Amino acid sequence: MSIPRIVVTRVLPPTSQAALEKLSNVEMVQWKEDRNMPRDLLLNSIKGADGLLCMLTDKVDQELFKVAGPKLKVVSTMSVGFDHVDTAELKQRGIKLGYTPDVLTDATADTTVMLLLAAARRLKEHQSCGGWRDLNVTCHNYPTQWREWGPNWLCAFCLMATVSRHIFSQSNFIPGVQFTSKTLGVVGLGRIGEAVAHRLRAFGISRVLYSGRGTKHEAAARLGGALHVPFHGLLAKSDFIVVCCALTEETKGMFNYDAFRRMKSSAVGSGRNRWWMVLGGEIGEGSYVMGAVGIFVNTARGGHVVQDDLARALQENLIAAAGLDVTTPEPLPTDSPLLGFKNCIVVPHIGELSHKARMFVILSNIVDLNISVSFLFCFSAVSSCAIGSATTETRDEMGHMAVANLLAGLKGETLPHAPF
Ligand SMILES: O=CC(=O)O
Numbered sequence: 001m002s003i004p005r006i007v008v009t010r011v012l013p014p015t016s017q018a019a020l021e022k023l024s025n026v027e028m029v030q031w032k033e034d035r036n037m038p039r040d041l042l043l044n045s046i047k048g049a050d051g052l053l054c055m056l057t058d059k060v061d062q063e064l065f066k067v068a069g070p071k072l073k074v075v076s077t078m079s080v081g082f083d084h085v086d087t088a089e090l091k092q093r094g095i096k097l098g099y100t101p102d103v104l105t106d107a108t109a110d111t112t113v114m115l116l117l118a119a120a121r122r123l124k125e126h127q128s129c130g131g132w133r134d135l136n137v138t139c140h141n142y143p144t145q146w147r148e149w150g151p152n153w154l155c156a157f158c159l160m161a162t163v164s165r166h167i168f169s170q171s172n173f174i175p176g177v178q179f180t181s182k183t184l185g186v187v188g189l190g191r192i193g194e195a196v197a198h199r200l201r202a203f204g205i206s207r208v209l210y211s212g213r214g215t216k217h218e219a220a221a222r223l224g225g226a227l228h229v230p231f232h233g234l235l236a237k238s239d240f241i242v243v244c245c246a247l248t249e250e251t252k253g254m255f256n257y258d259a260f261r262r263m264k265s266s267a268v269g270s271g272r273n274r275w276w277m278v279l280g281g282e283i284g285e286g287s288y289v290m291g292a293v294g295i296f297v298n299t300a301r302g303g304h305v306v307q308d309d310l311a312r313a314l315q316e317n318l319i320a321a322a323g324l325d326v327t328t329p330e331p332l333p334t335d336s337p338l339l340g341f342k343n344c345i346v347v348p349h350i351g352e353l354s355h356k357a358r359m360f361v362i363l364s365n366i367v368d369l370n371i372s373v374s375f376l377f378c379f380s381a382v383s384s385c386a387i388g389s390a391t392t393e394t395r396d397e398m399g400h401m402a403v404a405n406l407l408a409g410l411k412g413e414t415l416p417h418a419p420f
Pocket residue numbers: 056078079080081082104300351388389
């Protein structure tokens with residue numbers, strides 16, 4: 001019997017890489033550079049291979065299966081999502097699929113809460129601008145001078161802002177909003193969705209709504225009675241919306257202009273909120289509003305969102321703020337309008353950061369806590385960005401699971417972690 005040939009598209013986290021390197025009786029082609037394996041090289045290498053260990057950034061489509069040929073027995077992806085794999089074609093060819101569920105639930109849920117907090121408390125604008133345009137600060141750096149604390153600083157006194165418009169001229173800071181007594185809408189109450197809701201209950205969220213296929217009685221009960229509602233109901237009733245579902249034909253583009261239009265918003269400037277303008281007279285776009293809700297966070301897949309529609313919704317103040325871990329494409333081009341909004345915080349699906357970029361993020365965050373700037377830098381610093389699961393523990397575990405799936409598949413055994 002010939003030695004099985006495997007293709008591994010990236011260097012794995014240290015301990016699973018070591019395990020991979022110890023394998024005997026396999027012929028391995030591994031892409032060792034700290035960027036995605038070029039497509040033509042992948043196609044070239046996969047010819048006649050028995051197994052593929054890939055990342056969420058590798059497209060495993062008809063073309064790849066065709067080129068691989070009949071020997072391919074297993075595709076092991078080091079990710080929980082497998083929307084990059086053409087599962088219909090894979091099944092038809094009798095190829096097994098391995099993935100890495102569960103281990104990244106906590107890390108991704110933490111990232112979701114981090115983004116929700118950052119968006120809800122307006123971290124990007126408050127931190128980068130110090131709250132005072134009057135001091136001639138730019139929005140991408142620390143202010144040259146911090147304003148002293150005051151009782152109305154960055155707070156939601158709409159009328160007062162109008163009266164003192166000369167003081168607040170041009171400032172368009174929307175105050176933060178806390179979670180207490182608010183409603184959370186979870187799109188997809190799977191493992192990650194439940195973990196997010198569980199965490200946010202501790203922050204004082206009073207009601208959890210969820211949408212998606214079917215009622216999740218057990219998860220709903222664990223959350224103290226989460227309510228299953230239709231998607232449009234969730235949009236209309238939730239103060240915060242988190243996307244935690246898989247990307248499928250059904251969920252692709254589900255957050256379009258119409259969806260954003262249906263979300264709650266207390267941001268000033270949209271037609272629905274004109275009463276604020278009436279009340280507030282001269283209040284400009286995005287001025288002070290009490291408790292801005294209508295916050296959208298996506299840590300699932302960029303494909304859930306029609307990005308131009310999100311930009312338009314932010315532009316028109318249809319929603320109060322957004323937090324994104326995932327975008328289309330990844331990395332997001334540095335000229336994307338989404339990066340320009342003060343109320344849109346974007347982090348690069350940090351899974352595949354290079355060590356250099358990772359160090360830069362860590363250092364810059366520690367040194368000056370300038371999240372927006374450091375992450376922006378990352379976009380241009382690395383070729384492949386994918387954060388949700390980027391903790392050392394999670395990544396190591398994912399690597400081991402991916403190797404175990406690959407080996408089981410090569411031996412024709414049942415994969416330890418398979419989605420179907
Ligand atoms: O996004 C991360 C994953 O699917 O593992």
